[in-house]
Amino acid sequence: CFALNGNIFQPEIIGVEGVLQLYQHAISKVRLSGPTYFNEIIKYAADMCEGYMAKGFNKQYFILLIITDGQIMDFDDTAHEIVRASGLPLSIIIVGVGNEDFSEMEKLDGDEVPLFSKKLGQYMERDIVQFVNFNAFAHDPDM
Numbered sequence: 001c002f003a004l005n006g007n008i009f010q011p012e013i014i015g016v017e018g019v020l021q022l023y024q025h026a027i028s029k030v031r032l033s034g035p036t037y038f039n040e041i042i043k044y045a046a047d048m049c050e051g052y053m054a055k056g057f058n059k060q061y062f063i064l065l066i067i068t069d070g071q072i073m074d075f076d077d078t079a080h081e082i083v084r085a086s087g088l089p090l091s092i093i094i095v096g097v098g099n100e101d102f103s104e105m106e107k108l109d110g111d112e113v114p115l116f117s118k119k120l121g122q123y124m125e126r127d128i129v130q131f132v133n134f135n136a137f138a139h140d141p142d143m
Contacts, residue, residue: 019065036070038108039077042092046085053088061089068105069098076118078108083117086124097134105131 013019045064052060072078082092094109096102108115109131114123 034070035073036068037074037078038066038068038072038094039074039081041066042078042081042085045090045092046081046088049085049088049090062091064090064092066092066094068094068096070100071102071104072108075104075107079115080117080119082108082110082129083115083120083122083124086115086126086128090128092129094129094131095134096131099135102131102133105133 013022042064045062049060049062052062085092094105096105107113108129110124110127110129114127115129116123
């Protein structure tokens with residue numbers, strides 16, 4: 001995992017236009033590979049949110065966009081970090097690209113069954129994850 005803008009100290013991108021510009025710039029330079037672990041990047045994003053809140057920046061909202069081409073290898077640790085972050089001003093969008101089995105990503109989405117952290121012994125406060133299987137929409141002329 002890395003900051004797509006190349007700056008680990010300021011990985012933030014402002015607005016949808018900023019995300020689209022960065023994506024268009026980076027798509028030709030980034031090669032997706034495995035294994036796939038999400039817990040560290042989600043922990044980093046949650047820690048960043050907590051840091052902003054501690055400094056009194058309570059009107060900030062964060063969106064973590066994860067583009068993946070594989071199944072995660074650290075489901076329990078990732079579920080823990082999502083549950084831990086579920087009370088923060090953070091949403092996580094996971095986009096699956098390619099032909100992998102993304103069934104674990106659907107579980108992270110938490111729409112059917114709320115995520116539970118074994119380490120915390122609690123369920124998520126709110127659903128902060130949205131999984132999108134890109135292939136389901138790639139050839140849709142209305143998209």
